Amino acid sequence: MRRRSPAILITAVLFTVAACGPPNPAGTERPGTATPASDSASSSKYGFAPAPQEDGKLVVWVDSTRLDAAKAYQAAHPGAQLDIVTYDGNANGSNSLKTKVQLFNRAGEGWPDVVFTTDNNTASWASQGSGAFVAPLDKGLIDRNTLSGFAKGALDVCTVDGTVYCLRNDLAQVVLWYNKKLLDEFGYEVPATWEEYQALGERVAAEHPGYLVGTAGDAWAPEIYMWGAQCPANQVTAAKAITVKATDPACVRAAKLIDKLVANKTMSLLPLFGPDFAKNQGDKVLMLPGPAWYGGAVFQGALKTPKGTLAVGDALHWADQSPPVTGNVGGGAWWVSRHSARLEAARDFVTWVTTADAYQVDKSPGYPAYSPAAAKWIAKQQDSGYYAGDIAAPITAAADQVWPGWGSPEFSQEAVWAKTVIPAQTAGKTVESLLPEWQTAIEQQAQVLGYQVAG
Template sequence: MAGQHRRSTARILATATAALTVAALAGCAGGSGGVNSDYGFATADQEDGSTITVWVDAAREPVAKAFEEANPDVPISIETYDGNAGGSGSFQTKVALFDQSGEGWPDVVFSTQTNDASWAAKETNGVQAFAAPLNKGYFSDDFLAGFTDGANDPMTVDGSVYGLRNDLAPVVLWYNQKLLDEFGYEIPTTWEEYEAMGEKLAAEHPGYILGSIGDSFVGTYVYYWGAQAPIFALDGNTFSSDFDDPYSVAMTEMLDSMAANGSLVQDSVFSAPFVENYSDKIVAMPGPAWYAGALFQNPDSVNAEPGTFGAADPLYWEGEDEVTGNVGGGVWYASSHSKNLAAVETFLEFATSSEESAELNSGLPAYDEAASTWLDGQAASGFFAGDFKAAVQKASGSVWGGWGFPSFSPETAYAAVVVPALAEGKTIADVVPEWQEQILNEAQVQGYTVE
């Protein structure tokens, strides 16, 4: 009796295995189906006039809405999601689910991260790569040439461009002209001057600040990237994180001393307490170009008086290369599974290069023409003090190239290790070993060779 039972179990297992094998083979066959030479990848059967689904974060919703208004003949369904913010991975996890079910992919996705091509440009478990290559016949070369040099590099794999950059996000030094005048301070130009200013400020005007280290994107992209600290470097498939490098050590020391004297605070710049307590206490603060719309001109955030804040050249180490960091800059992806590639193309050209998109962009558009429109608009509005256009342009041309774009975000380790440690009253130096271990562990799990 028991023997018979075991045999039938074995038979069921064998049948199931066979069924799975057949399914897997069928999946492979589908994946390698004929490449459409007009596009350079295997396209789905096109259905003219079918609705395109567009995923955007809250900040990009107005652009999508503007498109809907300007193109009433293109059916579009706009869905908001978290925009993959903070390296949450929601974009990848959702696509993985659709890959499993073999349907349901969105046609266009906006991501706030720049590293998604590391997985979206790869075939996974036999399913065609989600992101469509855009420079193999899909988009015209003329259009693609309109982007700022290097803007699409993070999404370029083996010569194929898999995503279009929405905005450039070089780090500049934001400053409050009124407070500087009041205190009699000069705009700092180097990290050394910035640190010295922190000491002076803490002594003379306690309560006023030079920035925050409570956001994982600020700690990593603004400070360590801007300091040329090689804590997140990728060379081919080899990942390394060097906290003993002089630049890394110097930045850690600077942040710890400024956090200790109170010139750097721990509240997230997007949190209610930050806006409440520090909106009129920011003397200077290094941050990405998109702080312009996200913080200073945002009625729900700092909401500064026109003429108060300005942007200056980014900070660098005295006597060293004048380079800066970069905080994301969103990316638009087109799905290779889309059934209406023509509509997707219309949408993406609108979202990246149209005048409306330039007006609605919170940061510096990555498309040259839109960038000039945006910069001129900012200059004309007179909202920002000083030579805003020159500072942003200098910054966008001097982003340090040593930072890596692997398939995981440096933000998760900072958020999990450094942010809670600071809240407990520890220093960054205290948790550097733990932090580095976390970064390396994540790299290993993602399949990188760790040095």
């Protein structure tokens, strides 16, 4: 007999990232590997040829932050059989998921049923070829009513050739976080444009040296400043095609803004979550452009910003942008394996963790991608009494302003920036001077992975 209330099995997994070849050499098939173009796909209610279905534990991979999502699902479904495995979530371009999937493809077994990633790049590699890993969701696996409930553009980052491959967990739209108490004390107005922001940074440098208006020491800096400037350095035009124009005027003006504020020391080059930032500069933050999750993770968590101090302004935009746009930093996604032998259970799990109030409203640290949950989540944050003034309006507005021109290729732009720009910037070089090197690094990484590169 099947047990009715099994305990959750949580398995800690240490991933070893090894150099691996392509997941499927030309002309070969691997045992247990479903082929997207299989003849049986047309007769399947899922839109692809599924593995034989059977009972058993649903294997779910999550990062440590999303462990609460799996636990919440188990609590709401005490009869569900789950094997919950923690891993790094593919964070910071680690490629740990891709490496493991390549190994599983070779072995013909071992794939998890459901995976969470902190990035949205998985569809670019895991939906392609006879070694494809992720299942299409909009061909019958997830119903249309559920899919239509996600925010405008939320699923675009994991849509390839018109097919949706993920359910977004949360959005990470960039807004302007600021210390209202300090801003009022200094007599400054909240900037609305990047031009006003830079001008205010220059005033702060002269009038209140030591205070900060931003940071540029993390790998996601381009997702705040370059993405928000509509810099065309990362435009994915097809499954294996990308346009890279990192020296475009839009990129140059964002680079000059960073360089100006780094030079006058109102923009820090320390990593936000490093040991030195909170200790040495945490109490000097006047404002930070950053994603919706900064409120909890950075200000409440890392910086311990006092209650009633933190406020949110509208997403900054360049004065000539019409309509205004903003960037996005993260916002994870849930994926279902096309190899799963428990597709119905996988569907129920990913649908619940992305839409149910019991996780998305009550426990999720980020702004939900599912619109009904997002409205309740932001109201809960507002009602907490932690923030100074209205945070709901600017964060909600920014959710619809994320520029769609920044793509999600097979490789991590954060990893490219971290390797190419940050060390040189720390050594004293300007971002503007590094744009050609950034361009070359993106092009080379894309070409290694078989992309057709246009510039």
